[in-house]
Structures are given as C-alpha cells and as structure tokens.
Amino acid sequence: MNFELTLAAIAAIFLLAGFVKGVIGMGLPTVAIGLLGLMMPPAQAAAMLIVPSLVSNIWQAVVGGAFRELVTRLWPLFAGIVVGAAIGALWLVRSGGSTATLWLGVALAAYALLGLFKVEFTVPASREGIIGFVCGIATGAISVGTGVFAIPMVPYIQGLGLDRHRLVQALGLSFTICTIALAAALRHAGEIDADLLWPSLAGLVAVLAGMRFGQLLRGHIKPEIFRLCFFVGLLMLGGHLALRSIL
Numbered sequence: 001m002n003f004e005l006t007l008a009a010i011a012a013i014f015l016l017a018g019f020v021k022g023v024i025g026m027g028l029p030t031v032a033i034g035l036l037g038l039m040m041p042p043a044q045a046a047a048m049l050i051v052p053s054l055v056s057n058i059w060q061a062v063v064g065g066a067f068r069e070l071v072t073r074l075w076p077l078f079a080g081i082v083v084g085a086a087i088g089a090l091w092l093v094r095s096g097g098s099t100a101t102l103w104l105g106v107a108l109a110a111y112a113l114l115g116l117f118k119v120e121f122t123v124p125a126s127r128e129g130i131i132g133f134v135c136g137i138a139t140g141a142i143s144v145g146t147g148v149f150a151i152p153m154v155p156y157i158q159g160l161g162l163d164r165h166r167l168v169q170a171l172g173l174s175f176t177i178c179t180i181a182l183a184a185a186l187r188h189a190g191e192i193d194a195d196l197l198w199p200s201l202a203g204l205v206a207v208l209a210g211m212r213f214g215q216l217l218r219g220h221i222k223p224e225i226f227r228l229c230f231f232v233g234l235l236m237l238g239g240h241l242a243l244r245s246i247l
Contacts, residue, residue, distance in 0.1 A: 112231045
C-alpha cells in the first residue's frame, strides 16, 4: 500500500473513531488502535494515536463545568495511571510483535463483553481512593502494552455514580492523563519519531470532524442500538486480532 492510500486509510479509521467518541463520549483509542492493529504493530498504532487522542480528550475534559471537582475526586486514579505506565514502559515490546497483538485482541474482547452484558460495578465511597489507585496502575500498564485505555478504568469511573455530563468529562480527563503517560512511555521506548507527523495530523483532522459529526447526530441515534453495534464490532475485531496472532 503506497503512502497516499495508507494515509487515506488512517484518516478513515480516525474519522470513524472520532464519530464513535462524539456519539458516546468514549471509544476513540479503542476503535482506532483496534483497526490500526490490522495494518501495523500496536506500539506504532499507539504512537500515531497520541496527537489526535490528546487534542480530542482535552476538548472533552474542559467542557462540562466540573473540572476542579473531578480532579479532586479522581487524583488517586490519575496517580495510579502514571505509576502503571512507568511499570509498563519497562516491558514494552519495541517490535510490537505477536504477543502485543494478542493482548490487544484480548483487551478489546474483554471490553466488548463487559459492554454487551452490561456488567456494572458500584465503587464504595469509602474505598474510592485505593480502588482508583489500583485501577489506575492496571490501566496504565495495559495502555502501554496495547494502546487501549478502557480496562479497568472505564468500569471504575462508571461505578462512581456520576451523572451523564460529569461521566463524559471524567472520561475525557482520565483519557488525557492516559494519553500523556502513554506518550512518555513510548518516547522512552523509542517508538515516537518524525515519520508519524503526517499520519498523526491527518488523524487529528479526521478525529475532530468525526467527533463533531457524532455530536450533531447524538440526539438522533438510538443509544442502545448504537452501543450494541459498537460492542459487537469490537468483540469481532478483538477476536480476529487475538486469533491472527496465534494462528
């Protein structure tokens, strides 16, 4: 595949990922890494995701009016993410080989199953800090290995009982911290270089366009049907990546 076709494919993937994020407030790294994983090693896909993910998550994080409140409540999670990313950087596979692809597939499938079966957790208020810190460590380590930020951070945040607007803003804040920690880990591992500039910029433009389109259509799409299609697609993609890496 020549450079122009590769760039167009990357832009299309980020457009779709941005659309999903615009509709449900999450899913950008999950969709983008999963589909990019069909074309390249997970570490390279994760490096390409840094700029589009960071910009879109900052946008999501600052909108909502509860920034200070959420930072005060979620700081143990954020601290754990940084610690977990540092741990993950120690065993990051520089080649992004079949082992990384296998774990990417497993992470996507696990996330999809949690969503399909509507597995929900309730986080006790008295244990929010310690549970958040532990979930942060696991999320940071998993995100470095696979580029996926969702497990177990998203179930934890959903278990806090936040209203819809605070939930979306909390996810944006958490994804921002994950993206920064992931960028530092990938930089340490030598996975970020100048060759990623144009694909990243194309991805950024596509993500912002997709997010805006998704936000405009949010009120016109049945959320349950959209989420069902989203999680079924993720499950199939995760299964394909996992099987491809071992067969």
